[in-house]
Amino acid sequence: SLILSSGGGNGAMAVLSGGNSNRLFEVPSPNCVGSFLFGCVFGSKTQLHLVDLILEDAKTTSTGGAIFAVAGSETHVIRSIIRKCEAGRGGAVFAQSGAVLIIEDSRLESNHASAFGGGVAASRGANIQIKGISSIKNNIATTSGGGFYLANKDTTLEIIGDGTQL
Secondary structure, eight states: OOEOOOOOOOOOOEEOOOOTTTTOEOOOOOTTTTOOOTTTOSSSOOOOOOOSHHHHHHSSSSSSEEEEEEETTTEEESSOEEEEEEEEEEESSSEETOOOOESSEEEEOOOEEEOOSSSEEEEEOOEEESSOOOOOEEEEESOOSSSEEESTOEEEEEEEEEOOBB
């Protein structure tokens, strides 16, 4: 597991920027060594926890502007903001092949996908959970799914609690 946190718990948030040219995180399957701007994550169950952070200005022409999560991985975005990120699919986040993405008390805003899933794109059995007071707004996709794009029948989206704004 990798935990990145601003550590304050007092509302202060550290900013991680892709400089409009890099994806910030690739969360690989447990048996795969992944690469991203800040290092690698791998192990028996790949977990990434992003707490009290702002992820912004991340960009890729492929999948997942800020985060690309694949099989066997679990990514937690807690009390964080993902904004102004761009990708072909999944402007902020792309999750696939059984990846779990948990967004809790966070905001995904003003992200863009040139194809689908301006906020989040998910496919092939990914599980997306939105918890607490979260908002997914002002995300744009050229083809379809401004906020969310879910492909394949086994891909799920759960909204847990009643404070989420879509």
